[in-house]
Amino acid sequence: MRDNYAVIGKSVPKIDGRVKVTGQAKYTGDLKFPNMLVGKILTSPHPHARILHIDTTEAERLPGVKAVITHKDVPPLKYGISPARWDENIFCIDKVRFVGDKVAAVAAVDDETVYKALKLIKVDYEVLPAVFDPIEAMAEGAPQIHDEYPRNINTEIHQHFGDVEKAFAQAYHVRTDRFVGQRTYQSPIEPHSAISMWEGGKLTVYTSTQSPHYFQYYIARQFGLPMGDVRVVKTFVGGGFGGKLEPTGLEFAGAVLSRLTGRPVKMFYDRHEMFAHNRGRHRQIMEITSGVDRDGKILGVHANFIMDGGAYTSLGIATAYYAGAMLTLTYDFANYKFDMIRVYTNLPACGAQRGHGAPQPRYAFECHLDMVAQDLGIDPLEMRLRNARKPNTITPNQFKINSCELEECIQQARRLSGWDAKKGKLPRGRGIGIAVGSFVSGAGYPIYRTNLPHAAAIIKVHEDGSAATLYTGATDIGQGSDTVLCQMAAEAMGFVYERMKIVAADTETTPHDFGAYASRQTLMSGAAVKQAGEEVKKQLLAMAGEMMQVAPEELDCREGVIFVKGRPEVNITFGEAAREFFVRKGPLIGRGAYTPPTLGGTFRGAAVGTSPAYSFAAQISEVEVDEETGEIQVKEVWDVHDCGTVINPALLHGQVHGALYMGMGESVWEEVLFDASGRILNPNLAEYRLPTALDMPKITSALVDSFEPAGPWGVKEVGEGATIPTMGCYANAIYDAMGIRVYSLPLTYEKVWRALREKRNADFSQNRQMAEAVPATPDEAARGDGR
Amino acid sequence: MTTMQAITDQNGVKRYMVNLVVNGDHRTVVVKANTLLVNVLRDHLDLTGTKKGCELGDCGSCTVLLNGKPVNSCLVLAVEADGQEIVTIEGLVQQGDTLDPLQEAFIDHAAVQCGYCTPGMILSAKALLAKNPSPTEQEVREAIAGNLCRCTGYVNVVKAVMVAAKRLQEGRGADHEG
Numbered sequence: 007m008r009d010n011y012a013v014i015g016k017s018v019p020k021i022d023g024r025v026k027v028t029g030q031a032k033y034t035g036d037l038k039f040p041n042m043l044v045g046k047i048l049t050s051p052h053p054h055a056r057i058l059h060i061d062t063t064e065a066e067r068l069p070g071v072k073a074v075i076t077h078k079d080v081p082p083l084k085y086g087i088s089p090a091r092w093d094e095n096i097f098c099i100d101k102v103r104f105v106g107d108k109v110a111a112v113a114a115v116d117d118e119t120v121y122k123a124l125k126l127i128k129v130d131y132e133v134l135p136a137v138f139d140p141i142e143a144m145a146e147g148a149p150q151i152h153d154e155y156p157r158n159i160n161t162e163i164h165q166h167f168g169d170v171e172k173a174f175a176q177a178y179h180v181r182t183d184r185f186v187g188q189r190t191y192q193s194p195i196e197p198h199s200a201i202s203m204w205e206g207g208k209l210t211v212y213t214s215t216q217s218p219h220y221f222q223y224y225i226a227r228q229f230g231l232p233m234g235d236v237r238v239v240k241t242f243v244g245g246g247f248g249g250k251l252e253p254t255g256l257e258f259a260g261a262v263l264s265r266l267t268g269r270p271v272k273m274f275y276d277r278h279e280m281f282a283h284n285r286g287r288h289r290q291i292m293e294i295t296s297g298v299d300r301d302g303k304i305l306g307v308h309a310n311f312i313m314d315g316g317a318y319t320s321l322g323i324a325t326a327y328y329a330g331a332m333l334t335l336t337y338d339f340a341n342y343k344f345d346m347i348r349v350y351t352n353l354p355a356c357g358a359q360r361g362h363g364a365p366q367p368r369y370a371f372e373c374h375l376d377m378v379a380q381d382l383g384i385d386p387l388e389m390r391l392r393n394a395r396k397p398n399t400i401t402p403n404q405f406k407i408n409s410c411e412l413e414e415c416i417q418q419a420r421r422l423s424g425w426d427a428k429k430g431k432l433p434r435g436r437g438i439g440i441a442v443g444s445f446v447s448g449a450g451y452p453i454y455r456t457n458l459p460h461a462a463a464i465i466k467v468h469e470d471g472s473a474a475t476l477y478t479g480a481t482d483i484g485q486g487s488d489t490v491l492c493q494m495a496a497e498a499m500g501f502v503y504e505r506m507k508i509v510a511a512d513t514e515t516t517p518h519d520f521g522a523y524a525s526r527q528t529l530m531s532g533a534a535v536k537q538a539g540e541e542v543k544k545q546l547l548a549m550a551g552e553m554m555q556v557a558p559e560e561l562d563c564r565e566g567v568i569f570v571k572g573r574p575e576v577n578i579t580f581g582e583a584a585r586e587f588f589v590r591k592g593p594l595i596g597r598g599a600y601t602p603p604t605l606g607g608t609f610r611g612a613a614v615g616t617s618p619a620y621s622f623a624a625q626i627s628e629v630e631v632d633e634e635t636g637e638i639q640v641k642e643v644w645d646v647h648d649c650g651t652v653i654n655p656a657l658l659h660g661q662v663h664g665a666l667y668m669g670m671g672e673s674v675w676e677e678v679l680f681d682a683s684g685r686i687l688n689p690n691l692a693e694y695r696l697p698t699a700l701d702m703p704k705i706t707s708a709l710v711d712s713f714e715p716a717g718p719w720g721v722k723e724v725g726e727g728a729t730i731p732t733m734g735c736y737a738n739a740i741y742d743a744m745g746i747r748v749y750s751l752p753l754t755y756e757k758v759w760r761a762l763r764e765k766r767n768a769d770f771s772q773n774r775q776m777a778e779a780v781p782a783t784p785d786e787a788a789r790g791d792g793r
Numbered sequence: 794m795t796t797m798q799a800i801t802d803q804n805g806v807k808r809y810m811v812n813l814v815v816n817g818d819h820r821t822v823v824v825k826a827n828t829l830l831v832n833v834l835r836d837h838l839d840l841t842g843t844k845k846g847c848e849l850g851d852c853g854s855c856t857v858l859l860n861g862k863p864v865n866s867c868l869v870l871a872v873e874a875d876g877q878e879i880v881t882i883e884g885l886v887q888q889g890d891t892l893d894p895l896q897e898a899f900i901d902h903a904a905v906q907c908g909y910c911t912p913g914m915i916l917s918a919k920a921l922l923a924k925n926p927s928p929t930e931q932e933v934r935e936a937i938a939g940n941l942c943r944c945t946g947y948v949n950v951v952k953a954v955m956v957a958a959k960r961l962q963e964g965r966g967a968d969h970e971g
Contacts, residue, residue, distance in 0.1 A: 029842015
């Protein structure tokens with residue numbers, strides 16, 4: 007029955023493909039409204055300074071300026087996407103905390119006037135000492151960034167499951183390694199923008215968002231409005247990757263400017279401002295210790311991490327928990343200890359980026375595991391097979407795993423890549439490496455505490471039965487949820503994809519959904535859509551039964567045809583029955599909602615990382631390293647995923663390609679760099695080094711057969727999972743090629759070159775010592791610097 | 794090049810009358826010397842299919858064809874484009890609603906995700922195929938190396954361009970035979 011689907015499982019073209027290739031798709035920045043003003047935010051030039059005085063009079067006097075606002079004009083209420091730590095104001099009140107912190111805003115008739123006006127706002131600052139490193143920030147006497155947080159500690163996590171010390175005591179081998187990640191930025195190609203307008207006491211915001219719901223919730227809260235008086239409408243979104251999940255400041259400032267002027271206000275960030283606003287990936291300092299038995303079976307793991315959070319919390323509390331929580335998914339071990347400190351610094355705030363918290367720890371763990379395997383003389387792939395998680399198990403931190411085909415992912419990646427023929431057998435300078443990963447299919451709990459369902463959907467069949475429209479709060483940011491959910495709706499109703507329409511992500515016209523994050527929509531929004539579709543089908547079959555004088559139980563509907571089971575020649579069309587339904591009973595509507603089951607343990611932080619289902623993946627990559635320059639060329643990558651039932655194979659593989667691309671950029675090139683005064687050195691896509699088409703290796707994306715009982719039709723996540731193993735996978739391949747280990751991200755050519763030089767020097771002096779002790783033959787001396 | 798007509802406003806700011814041929818239509822705009830072509834297309838002519846991603850010439854979202862050559866329209870002054878022919882993504886759809894083979898191939902091969910880089914990507918590919926009808930994969934990658942995409946890893950984009958090239962070649966062959 008599983009492969010007997012009419013609509014799902016097929017690579018139908020994207021529902022918005024045509025509007026996107028023709029330039030008809032409108033993104034927020036493309037919209038114009040009559041009488042619209044342009045707005046911009048003035049930001050701080052200092053990383054840490056007290057605001058003594060703000061003088062806006064000259065800016066206000068500039069012809070064409072319609073409003074200038076500072077903290078005095080906006081609600082003083084603190085906000086933040088994490089309710090655990092609301093620590094941001096719309097505009098800074100007493101002091102600024104990073105270069106780019108928000109100070110004031112202007113609305114004017116055009117761009118040029120806005121920029122001129124920003125320069126006319128005079129802010130007197132008393133510059134304060136700043137701190138940019140999390141370890142320095144925790145030291146006694148370091149500059150205090152938020153008064154409420156001594157030693158700049160934003161959050162501390164200490165979790166212990168089982169008994170790690172005992173496990174280490176019993177272990178055959180215990181090893182500790184330390185790794186450092188880097189700051190990266192989502193870098194969607196479309197910059198943030200928002201258009202706000204007040205009309206008749208109601209605020210409408212058109213915006214580039216991953217979650218209209220969270221925007222609506224936080225905007226309403228900030229201005230003390232009922233949620234019904236705030237309408238958030240998603241336009242087409244030019245990529246999010248986590249950076250568009252929380253309000254950016256543009257929505258708050260725009261709302262106030264619009265209320266003051268009575269006109270629509272379009273606010274936007276330029277590329278530099280995007281980097282300054284940030285909310286990208288945290289830089290983590292990661293120490294991992296594990297104890298294994300003689301066969302390489304992991305007995306216990308201790309993850310001891312510190313993360314640089316930047317100046318505010320953003321989604322960082324969840325990030326901090328995720329960093330450790332997700333390490334238990336892939337390998338089966340009983341004892342686990344996780345310590346984490348998230349530290350404030352005077353740098354832009356970090357948040358959630360594809361893989362949320364997990365990719366850097368995964369890099370650390372996968373490198374560490376390779377080194378443990380090396381210590382024991384076990385093949386790294388074999389090491390992973392021996393420890394791979396099995397289906398229907400529970401992690402030490404109480405995550406329930408249903409489907410899990412990790413072993414098969416590893417085995418298939420092994421076959422596809424030719425691992426057995428290559429490992430240890432490639433010529434010098436070439437290497438092969440493996441890493442695995444896992445990710446949630448939606449978070450078990452929403453970002454703020456509420457008992458609202460996580461997803462909801464309505465399907466309305468058109469009066470003449472010629473089409474059906476899906477209304478969903480699910481948010482398509484390019485990943486293709488509109489397409490996949492329409493396929494699901496058609497499948498559930500017994501209808502056809504080609505006749506599906508969609509209205510999505512508009513808080514006024516579509517039912518609530520939390521949006522695009524934590525890889526949640528195919529499973530969660532999909533479950534709501536399936537229910538709505540089935541409700542339509544049930545009503546339709548009842549109507550058809552009346553029309554055909556057959557009991558509804560004897561009918562089925564497939565691809566727009568209602569027929570008697572076993573006698574398909576006795577049929578009427580979906581359209582005929584739907585039209586008759588409308589004539590006799592009014593609108594034909596189906597409704598659905600999804601709430602996940604109660605998940606997880608009862609310890610502090612137990613909610614983060616819970617999910618109805620988890621995806622699994624294995625990646626193998628083959629690299630070539632230039633010994634002279636340290637240049638790394640990734641020749642080929644194989645990703646094998648366990649993502650449950652596939653709704654749209656073409657879109658699914660596209661997600662893997664994109665996730666891998668992001669992981670690859672972070673592995674080798676991408677890093678946000680700062681000067682000594684906290685200013686970004688590379689706030690543009692070229693110097694940040696977003697990989698181009700010329701930088702990408704050959705990618706093979708493959709799947710294993712899998713069915714997830716917790717997901718509609720057996721689905722689970724794919725969008726973020728493929729980012730997670732990549733960095734560790736490359737690092738391990740580089741080790742295999744050259745025998746060098748780079749302990750920090752990105753694995754730049756320079757770092758590789760330096761590690762190679764160090765190794766040469768070490769080998770050289772070792773050889774000399776050996777030569778002095780025992781005269782070597784010329785042959786042996788020549789081989790001395792080999793691996 | 795003919796001298797552009799200019800007018801000076803009461804503040805002494807000079808504006809130039811620029812004549813462009815955009816997607817085959819003669820259009821006239823009055824702009825300052827520093828007005829960018831991308832802003833003329835988007836703001837004056839409402840051709841918002843041309844996107845802005847960086848305004849630094851890094852991302853390629855604003856790629857248009859200037860006399861057949863792909864350019865970052867954020868790096869071209871409107872006055873420089875006076876008298877020139879410009880094709881934007883809106884100009885690619887032929888009579889009625891027939892898509893360009895590149896547009897078809899992008900849809901068929903899932904080369905579009907968020908779609909923000911897509912117009913620029915398609916126009917860079919269009920320029921490539923005009924001068925090199927049967928490019929190698931490496932040549933396709935070189936041609937789109939100035940168009941950054943954060944969604945696709947370029948895998949399906951490259952595939953789509955290769956397929957479009959093949960279809961165009963076959964189409965030409967068929968025309969000859971027909």
